[in-house]
Amino acid sequence: MDYEKRNTRLLSAFLVLVSICILKGGRSAEVIRCKETDRQALLKFKKGLVDEYDVLSSWGSEESKRECCKWRGVGCSNKTGHVISLHLNEEILDRWHALGGNLSDALVDLRHLISLDLSTNDFSDNEIPEFIGSLDKLRYLNLSYCSLKGKVPGQLGNLTNLRALDLGNNYGGLMIQNLDWLSNLSSLFHLDLSSSSFTEGLKTVVFQKILIIKSLKELYLGGCSFPNDTSSVDAYVNSTFASLSVLDLSGLSLTSLAFHWLFNISKSLLSIDLSSNELNGSIPDEFGQKLVSLENLDLSYNEFEGGIPKSFWNLKGLKKLHLSSNNLTGSLPDFVGTMVPLEILDLSDNRITGSVPESFWKASKLEVLYASNNSLEGTISESHLSKLHNLKKLDLNYNSLVFNLTPDWDPPFQLEFLKLASCKMGPRFPIWVRTQSKVSQLDLSSANISDELPEWFWDSLPRLEFLNLSHNQISGRLPDLSSKLSGHPLLDLSFNEFAGLIPSFHPNTTCLYLSNNNFFGSLSFLCKSKYDELGLLDFSNNRLSGQIPNCWENTAVGILDLSNNNFSGEIPDTLGYALLMTLHLFNNSLSGELPSSLKNSGLLEVLDVGSNMLTGNIPAWIGTNLASLVILNIRGNNFFGSIPPELCYLTQIQILDLSRNNLSGRIPLHCFKNFTNFVQKSSTTPYGVLASGYSYPIVYNVVDKVVVQWKGRVFEYSKTLYLLTLIDLSSNRIEGNIPKEIFQMEGLVSLNLSRNHLKGNIDQAIHQMESLECLDVSRNQLSGEIPTGLGTLPFLAFLNLSNNNFSGKIPSGTQLQGFNASLYAGNIGLCGPPLPMCPEDYPDPLSGHNSDENDDDAFMKQSFLKEFYITIVLGFIVGFWGIIGTLLLRKSWRYAYFSFFDRIICT
Incomplete structure (x- = not known):
């Protein structure tokens, strides 16, 4: 369950209990003024805080200097004037991590404090202070999402009036060494220790210590370090969990062995969260047989197989069912659509097939339907959707559904999310979308739309924050969007037929994808506004021209792709002052040298400036300052001089392409052993920026790309890029021998040293290159025999040894005979299949029968x-x-x- 919903629920539950005594500042001030001791305590507490965004500006201001009950986040009693609540969370301050600094013990002077909520701030240098235990009147304490660290103090056991304690989601920073103090909290009904760490000796008795609390109704242990062996709780689940109604055991690496005690915990459970575990097999029927009171069931992100159990028919009160990200198969059962009152259903990321049952569309109370990334098919008409009056979120992305809706259809619902990627919506743009004025996320990508974007579109959807219309054939020109959209927009219009100049965008835009269109002109709009939240900008594969703007210090861009355009001039200096992680300027007409300001880009993982007209020496600071580089591509430029030995510091490098330049000198010695991804066999897990995502307003995958020469041809790698390890120094003037250590790199997939002036031979150590698929050393001056070990490489699929001085016989009995003869041509002394036979292999008609012949x-x-x-x-x-x-x-x-x-x- 996400933070916003959980926090709202928690606040509501507690405020029901204390609402009779907590009043907001304005009303309390009308009855009696705040106490001076409390006012001084608040001011002293504020001094210890770091208030970067000035969210506590009302504290001590001239307007309300003495009336602290009017201060933001402060609540007072209308009878005594004492401060009884202090709520400084995101909801009150309108900003995540608004406050930092230290937690001053001045809070101890707030002796009548009943409710304290400091959640969603950043106290990353703080432990939970022991003085919190002195606030003995506290009933509600929330320190969640605060980045706190260190041990949880036992003094919390002094808070005997506590009803709700939330220390959750400090993400492993909190260590719980002792839980004996919990026995004093006899009135506790809500306990959240999510993402905490238990000491090893405590893990097996966690449940025993918690179950002492008879009043407990809500328990959250999601993401804690927890033992798989849950046998220690067997003796307690029958008696002491009878009153438990909410249980969160998500992210504990539980296996299906946990079911033997789970179904005995409490028959009164209303909500259970088992998401992100290692549960497998079929979903047990016991959920529908023993936990018939369930209102919320979350089994997402597990390994369940098979279909949805028929026993779920018994869950008449079920409101929320989350089954996403499993391996569920088969078709949707007919009864799912008639479960009353079903409000939230999440079946996304499974392998469910077939059409949606007719009864499914009768769930009139359905609010949220997520079924993306399945194999659903069939046609959806207006009659199917006509009864879904309460539908707010609809996500059917990546299915094979056809929407047959008339252009003037008036839907009965007002959606907040609408995602129909890869569903057939076209060829006309769906006009009925115009009625969805509340929609904040709209995804109609790959929807077979070939139409001009209507003029009404941008003004009819004022709350739109996430828009994806990519991979269609939508045309038209974009208006000025600086006052369009809402919040922190993410906009993806890539792979369409939009044309014209690129206009200004909303100043809070976070991601902007306009690649593979027909935009032309310059990017001058970037310098007209401060895009300080612009994290990603992709304008690749258009017809943009002119100079790249020199105002990147106004942005927070981390991923910039301007490749395959017509930009000219020099690379601007201000790019070095952005927060770059990837920089793609491939295939333009850029000139000059690499700006020295890029040495400030310590986060840079991808530097791709290939196929331009850049010149100068390869800067040594690439190796010394850009230690995070995974991809370095400068191919097809005019760089000269030798390869700087400082490149040896790029320990994370995976693709090193210096080809098609004017480089000379020798290949640096004792260098390649530093390249971890070359020396070791590569993992199969995407890394770094190649798998990164932008999380606002939703997770959006960013897959990087690079153009490389592979097996003699040029390819663009993207989704499988993380599998490729490559060194390409071809088409330069490099001389000398090939260092032996190159032939010892077990993880290298492709090596291209062709078209240079290299001498010497191929070392016998080449048999160690077990991952090698492509080797090209053609058009050099290499000599000697071809080592036998070359023919033992299991994955070698491309080989070019032509136009050298190799001699001797091509090793026989290996895969080397399977390559075309042209890949060995130009080596006068080389012979043996697939070339003509060596002289010693021809029969001698004049020689007699030797005595040693068989x-x-x-x-x-x-x-x-x-x-x-x-x-x-x-x-x-x-x-x-x-x-x-x-x-x-x-x-x-x-x-x-x-x-x-x-x-x-x-x-």
Whole structure:
């Protein structure tokens, strides 16, 4: 369950209990003024805080200098004027992590404090202070999402009036060494220790310590370090969990062995969260047989297989069912659509097939339907959707559904999310979307739409924050969008037919994808506004021109892709002052040197400036300052000079492409052993920026790309890029020997050293390159024999040794004979299949039978000689008599033949 919902629920539950005594500042001030001791305590507490965004500006201001009950987040009693609540969370302050600094013990002077909520701030240098235990009137304490660290103090046991304690989601920073203090909290009904760590000796008795609290109704242990062996709780689940209604055991690595005690915990459970565990097999029928009171069931992110159990029919009160990200198969059961009152259903990321049952569309109370990334099919018409009056979120992305809706259809619902990617919506743009004025997230990508974007679109959806119309054939021009959209927009219009100049965008835009369209002109709009939240900008594969703007210090761009355009001039200096993680400027007309300001880009993982007209030496600071580089591509430029040895510091490098330049000198020695991804076999897990995502307003995957030469051809790698390890130094003027350590790199997939002036030989250590698929050393001056180990490489699929000075016999009995002869051509001394046989392999017709030859060899040679002589004799007979016989038989031929010789003699 996400933070916002959980926090709202928690606040509501507690405020029901204390609402009779907590009043907001304005009302309390009308009855009695705040106490001076409390006001001073609040001011002292504020001094210890870091208030970067000035969210506590009302504290001590002239307008309310003395009336602290009017201060933001402060609540007072209308009878005594004492401060009884202090709520400084995101909901009150309108900003995540608004406050930092220290937690001052001045809070102890707030002796009447009943409710304290400091959640969602950043106190990353703080432990939970022991003085909190002195606030003995506290009933509600929330320190969640505060980045607190250290041990949880036992002094919390002094808070005997506590009803709700939330220390959750400090993400492993809190260590719980002792839980004996919980026995004093006899009134506790809500306990959240999510994402905390228990000491090893405490893990097996966690439940025993918690179950002492008879009043407990809500328990959250999601993400804690927890033992798989849950046998220690068996003796307690029958008696002491009878009152438990909410249980969160998500992210504990539980296996299906946990079910033997789970179904005995409490028959009164209303909500259970088992998401993000290791549960497998079929979903147990016991959920629908023993936990019939369930209102919320979350089994998402597990390994369940099979279908949805029929026993779920018994869950008549079920309101929320989360089954996403499993391996569920089969079709949707008919009863799912008639479960009353079903409000939230999440079936996304499974393998469910077939059409949606008719009864499914009768769930009139359905508010949220997520079924993306399945294999649903069929046609959805207006009649199917006509009864879903309460539908707010609809996500059917990546199915094979067809929407057959009339253009003037008026939906009965007002959606907040609408995601129908890969569903067939076109060819006309769906006009009914115009009625969804509350929608904040809209995804119609790959929807078979080939139409011009309507003029009404941008003004009809004022709350739109996430928009994805990519991979269609939508045309038109974009208006000025600086006042369009809402919040922190993420906009993806890539792979369409939009044209014209690129306009200004909303100043809070976070991600902007406009690649693969027909936009032209410059990017001058970037310098007209401060895009300080712009994290990703992709304008690749358009017709943009002019100079790249020099105002990147106004942005927070981390991923910038301007590749495959017509930009000219130099790379701007201000790019070095952005927060770059990836920089793609491939295939433009950029000139000059790499700006030295890029040495400030310590976060840079991808630097791709290939196929331009850049010049100068390769800067040494690439190796010393850009230690995080995974991809370095400068191919197809005019760089000169030697390869700087400082590149050896790029320990994380995975693709090193310096090809098609004017580099000279030698390959640095004792360097390649530093390249971890080359020396070791690569993992199969995407890394770094290649798998990164932008999380606002939703998770949005960012897959990087790079153009490389592979097996003699040029390819663009993206989704499988993380599997590729490559060194390409081809088409330069590099000389000297190839360092032996290159041939010892077990993790290297592709090595291209062709078209240089390299000498020496291929070292015998090449047999260690077990991951090598592509080797090209053609057009050099390499010599010696081809090592036998080259033929033992299991994945070698492309080899080019042509135009060198190799000699000797190509190792036989290996896969080397399977390559085309042209890949060995130009080596005068090289022989053996697929080239002509070596001289020593030809039979000698004049030699006799050697005494050390075996009988088979002798027999073969004798047979060969016999056939050889017979062929000569037959050839002579056929040739001689073929001519003489013809002259004897045909008079006209004899006459012509002798007349010819007479003419020659006479002349």
